[in-house]
Amino acid sequence: MEKKTLSFQAEVQQILHLVTHSLYSNKEIFLRELISNASDACDKLRFEALDKAELFEDQPNLEVRILVDAANKTLTIRDNGIGMSAEEAVANLGTIAKSGTREFMSRLEGDQKKDAQLIGQFGVGFYSGFIVADRITVETRRAGVPADQGVRWSSGGTGEFEVETITKASRGTDIILHLREGEDEDYLKSWKLKQVIGKYSDHISLPILMQKEEWDKDKSEYVTQDEWETVNKAAALWARSKSDVTDAEYQAFYQQISYDQSAPLAYTHNRVEGRSEYTQLLYIPAKAPFDLWNRDKRGGVKLYVKRVFIMDDAEALMPVYLRFVKGVIDSNDLPLNVSRELLQESRDVKAIREGSTKRVLSMLESLADSDNADDKRKYADFWKEFGAVLKEGIGEDMANRERLSKLLRFASTHGTGDEPEVSFADYVGRMKEGQEAIYYITADTLAAAKNSPQLEIFRKKGIEVLLLSDRVDEWMLSHLYEFDGKPLQSIAKGAVDLGKLQDEEEKKQAEAAAEAFKPVLDKIKEALKDRAKDVRATTRLVDSPACLVVEEGDMSGHLARLLKQAGQAAPASQPILEVNPSHALVKKLESDEAHFADLAHLLFDQAVLAEGGALENPAEHVQRVTRLLVA
Ligand code: ADP
Numbered sequence: 001m002e003k004k005t006l007s008f009q010a011e012v013q014q015i016l017h018l019v020t021h022s023l024y025s026n027k028e029i030f031l032r033e034l035i036s037n038a039s040d041a042c043d044k045l046r047f048e049a050l051d052k053a054e055l056f057e058d059q060p061n062l063e064v065r066i067l068v069d070a071a072n073k074t075l076t077i078r079d080n081g082i083g084m085s086a087e088e089a090v091a092n093l094g095t096i097a098k099s100g101t102r103e104f105m106s107r108l109e110g111d112q113k114k115d116a117q118l119i120g121q122f123g124v125g126f127y128s129g130f131i132v133a134d135r136i137t138v139e140t141r142r143a144g145v146p147a148d149q150g151v152r153w154s155s156g157g158t159g160e161f162e163v164e165t166i167t168k169a170s171r172g173t174d175i176i177l178h179l180r181e182g183e184d185e186d187y188l189k190s191w192k193l194k195q196v197i198g199k200y201s202d203h204i205s206l207p208i209l210m211q212k213e214e215w216d217k218d219k220s221e222y223v224t225q226d227e228w229e230t231v232n233k234a235a236a237l238w239a240r241s242k243s244d245v246t247d248a249e250y251q252a253f254y255q256q257i258s259y260d261q262s263a264p265l266a267y268t269h270n271r272v273e274g275r276s277e278y279t280q281l282l283y284i285p286a287k288a289p290f291d292l293w294n295r296d297k298r299g300g301v302k303l304y305v306k307r308v309f310i311m312d313d314a315e316a317l318m319p320v321y322l323r324f325v326k327g328v329i330d331s332n333d334l335p336l337n338v339s340r341e342l343l344q345e346s347r348d349v350k351a352i353r354e355g356s357t358k359r360v361l362s363m364l365e366s367l368a369d370s371d372n373a374d375d376k377r378k379y380a381d382f383w384k385e386f387g388a389v390l391k392e393g394i395g396e397d398m399a400n401r402e403r404l405s406k407l408l409r410f411a412s413t414h415g416t417g418d419e420p421e422v423s424f425a426d427y428v429g430r431m432k433e434g435q436e437a438i439y440y441i442t443a444d445t446l447a448a449a450k451n452s453p454q455l456e457i458f459r460k461k462g463i464e465v466l467l468l469s470d471r472v473d474e475w476m477l478s479h480l481y482e483f484d485g486k487p488l489q490s491i492a493k494g495a496v497d498l499g500k501l502q503d504e505e506e507k508k509q510a511e512a513a514a515e516a517f518k519p520v521l522d523k524i525k526e527a528l529k530d531r532a533k534d535v536r537a538t539t540r541l542v543d544s545p546a547c548l549v550v551e552e553g554d555m556s557g558h559l560a561r562l563l564k565q566a567g568q569a570a571p572a573s574q575p576i577l578e579v580n581p582s583h584a585l586v587k588k589l590e591s592d593e594a595h596f597a598d599l600a601h602l603l604f605d606q607a608v609l610a611e612g613g614a615l616e617n618p619a620e621h622v623q624r625v626t627r628l629l630v631a
Contacts, residue, residue, distance in 0.1 A: 001086055003164035008155075009095040012127070016157050019130050027183070030132055031193070032200035033125035034077045034175050036256075038064045039204045041081025041173060043309035045143050048082065050337050055082075055143040057171055065209045065228070066193060073184045075133075075193075080172035083142040086151045090163060093126060093138065093153055126175075130157035132187055133177035139166065140173040190222070194231050203253045205236040205307070236307055238281040238328050242269050254283050257302065258326045262286045265378050266363045267327075276351040282327035284363060288385040292324060300326040301356075303343075305334045316343040317353055321393035322360055324386050329356065354399075361403050364390075368407055368423075383409045383420055388470045395479040405483055410440075410466040413459060417450050417467055424483040430464055437489035438482075440466035442473050442558045448612035453544035454491045460542050461498070465491055474559040491540075492611075494552035502539075510539045517581045520590050527600040528577060538578035545583040546603040548575040548611055557613050577604055595631060598624045 008016065042062035049055040059080060067076040084092060129136045134156060141150035150168030155161035179187055186192050190213050197208055207230040213222040237245060237253045254264045264283040271279050282301070300323065303314035307330060317329050333348045343349050367379040383390075393404045405424060412422040414430065427438055439458060443449035449467035458465045468477075481488060514521075514537040525535040533551070541547060550556055550573065555563075560570035579586050589599045605621045608614075615621050 001163070001165040003162055005160050005162050006090060006094060007160050011096050012094065013159055015096070015127050016130060019127050020157055027131050028196045029200070030128040030177075031077075031187075031196050032256075033128045035064055035197070035201045035204060035208060037125060038077055038079035038081060038173070038175075039206050041079050041083070042206055043081075045080075045082040045172075046308055047310065048143070052144070057143065059171070063207045063209055064204070066197070066231075067211070068188050068190065068193070068224070070184075070188050073179050073188065075177045075179060075187050077175045077177075078172065080170060081143075083172050084138075084140045084151065085142045085145065085149070086163060086165065088142070089138065089140060089151050089153045093155075094161060127157075129175065129177050132179055132183040133157070134180045135178040137176040137178070138173060139168055139176065141168040141171055143171045190224075197231055200252075200256070202232045203237045203249070203256055204232055205234060207234040208232045236304070236330070238269065238279050238330055239307060245269070250281075253281075254326065257328070258283070258285060258300070260285055260287065260289075260326075264326075265382055266367060268359050268363050270359065272355055276348045276355075277332040278352055278355075279330040280327065280352075280356055280359060282325055282356060282359060282363075284360065284382065285324060285326060286381065286385070288324065292386075292389060300324065302328050303334075303338075304328060304330040305336050305338065306330070306332060308336060310334075310336070310338060311340070314340075314343060316340070316346075316349050317356060318360075319353065319357055319393065319397055321389055321391075321396050322357060324389060325356075325360055357397070357400065361400060361407070364407055365403070380409075380419075380421060387420060388472055391470065391472045391476045394476045401480070405480060410468060411446055411449070412464055412466045413450075413455060414464045418446070422464075422466065427464060427466065428484055428486060431486075432461075432463055435463065437487050438466065439463065439489050439491050440468055440477075441491050442468045442477070442556060444558055444561060444612040445469050451610070452492070453541055453547040453607070453610055454549070456542035456544060457498070457540050458491060463498075471562060474556065474562065490556070492547075492549050492556060493554070494549070495536075495538075506539070510537075513537065513581050520586075521579070523596065524577070524579070524589070524600045524603070527597045528604055531574065531601075531604055532577040533574040534576045536576065536578055537581050540578060541580035541583070543583075544580060544610065545585040546577055546579045546607045548607045548613075549578055550575050557608075557611055561613065577607060579603060595628060598628055602628065 042064070045055060046062060062080060065076075065078040067078060068074075069076070136155060136157065138153040139150065140153070141147065147169050148165070148167045150166045151163060152166045153161060153163050177187075190210060194210065201208060209228040210231050212225040212227045212229050214225055215221075216223040237249060250267055250269070251263055254267065255261065258264075263286065265286045267281065267283040269279075269281045271277075301314055301317045302312050303310045303317060314329070315323075318325055329352055331348065331352065334346065335342075338346070364379070364382070367375045367382065370376060370379075387409060390404065390407060394401055394408075397404065408424060409420045410422050410427075411417050411420050412427065414422060414427075424438065431438075441449050441452050441454060443452060446467060446469045449469050455465055477488065477490075517537050521535055521537060525532070528535060538547075540549075548557060554573045554575075555570060557575060563570040585599070585603070589596060589603070592599060602621075602624055605615055605624075
């Protein structure tokens with residue numbers, strides 16, 4: 001191939017501009033990114049060579065070398081990994097395949113440290129080389145192809161890059177950074193490079209080699225020797241014994257695999273023996289990633305088999321509802337050539353998934369049940385970030401449903417109702433004498449739940465109600481009927497049944513009032529016959545004139561709205577309008593014959609609005625209100 005000049009994809013140009021113009025306070029991360037790419041390339045080779053041993057070309061020892069050329073002011077990161085063909089070099093280094101760019105841009109906060117961390121997370125790590133280099137030359141050859149099919153890629157980091165065919169004897173990739181004026185001071189010094197490698201890349205399981213330096217007395221300077229030395233630990237962290245790994249090392253490893261700058265909330269490291277032998281190192285992050293809600297996103301657990309990297313994001317190793325967990329599973333039993341399809345069926349994998357799920361749940365339980373204030377706060381933070389995802393587990397993981405239900409937290413009418421901090425156990429502990437059910441209400445938002453008219457009688461009687469406003473709540477509740485033998489009861493479904501909590505006298509009075517009110521009710525029902533399935537008097541309300549409820553077994557208004565938002569057809573079932581016979585507006589209805597129909601519809605409209613619903617015909621509502629105001 002003749003030398004040709006190509007343009008970067010527009011997104012890459014944006015990234016490059018950003019990298020060179022704003023990431024100058026945490027420059028050293030470029031080395032971590034390039035070493036990480038080199039290590040990935042070696043992992044890929046090892047994987048492809050599992051059934052194509054010739055790819056090793058008699059050079060099975062995978063490694064990364066860092067070369068300093070002080071005279072030419074270049075720093076080279078060399079790997080003997082998979083390498084790239086010309087097409088791959090153009091595609092991989094000239095475009096960004098993932099949808100990461102826009103997310104990356106939108107996430108930038110202007111905080112140098114945080115922004116620099118994001119670079120790796122969004123798959124744009126290679127370009128970080130331009131933080132310190134004004135030109136990058138990549139010389140690469142794919143494993144298994146002839147030496148004369150090497151490629152040279154080169155760019156000054158602005159709009160264009162060049163590619164041409166070269167001869168490259170050794171397989172793999174050289175990333176040659178032509179250091180910018182000023183950067184050469186730092187990044188041509190061995191000690192500085194070693195320091196940066198120690199900080200970020202110690203846990204890379206490949207050896208990272210640098211040439212030894214010795215003090216030359218005559219020249220009064222360090223002189224590079226021909227001998228190479230390994231400058232990282234080069235041992236897989238999870239394969240080391242727990243007692244040999246420090247907390248700081250666990251944290252650094254977490255950052256390396258997650259690109260998350262904050263410390264993990266908790267982690268667990270175990271060697272599991274028994275039917276299936278494996279090592280697990282699992283972390284619970286403190287912050288949710290930007291794509292947490294994408295259920296198709298693969299998991300965050302990497303699979304290794306006997307220390308050999310097999311795949312990233314092995315979703316079969318964790319249930320979907322634990323997709324936020326990061327870490328490594330290293331199996332001793334799986335075959336090295338295991339594929340994603342095989343993983344789905346393997347009994348060993350099933351055992352690993354079950355064992356790992358239990359570990360994660362125990363980590364969460366030990367935070368949730370701890371007496372230590374710090375742990376408690378951690379669990380509260382976890383819940384805010386990941387609670388709604390954990391709720392998916394109630395429907396998905398029958399075997400652990402009971403354990404999961406103990407981990408659930410809700411906002412409730414006990415206390416301020418603003419924080420999800422009440423567990424079922426807390427609720428049950430506060431249940432009134434004679435109370436049989438756990439009461440809850442679902443709504444589109446917490447504010448709507450908190451202000452639901454249906455709550456009034458419960459407030460008055462001091463009965464706690466759980467306030468549910470996550471999108472998954474309705475779905476979760478379709479899989480969870482009880483806790484500790486107490487049924488879960490929606491206060492917006494069916495008739496109010498306070499059971500033993502209602503005293504007999506009150507009940508009788510209410511029944512008498514309803515009887516006397518019946519003729520009016522029948523008239524309202526007639527006026528609203530196209531909108532309400534039924535109209536009835538209620539004891540549910542104290543301050544509000546009316547509210548909507550649905551029949552037991554019917555879909556709540558909240559769920560119907562969610563389905564509609566998701567573009568799905570909700571079965572058309574009409575709600576029941578419940579009215580409060582002692583409310584002034586309802587009394588007015590009894591006496592105001594002329595505006596009866598308007599008032600009846602207004603009652604219904606108000607009830608729709610109060611539960612966060614939208615009026616089907618707002619214009620009619622406005623006309624009605626106007627007529628009533630001028631009357
Ligand atoms: P990411 O590594 O997250 O995909 P990068 O911008 O760091 O994003 O790299 C882009 C792509 O370039 C990589 O996915 C890989 O295919 C290729 N690449 C980068 N460095 C190397 C290397 N040393 N050897 C082989 N391929 C590489």
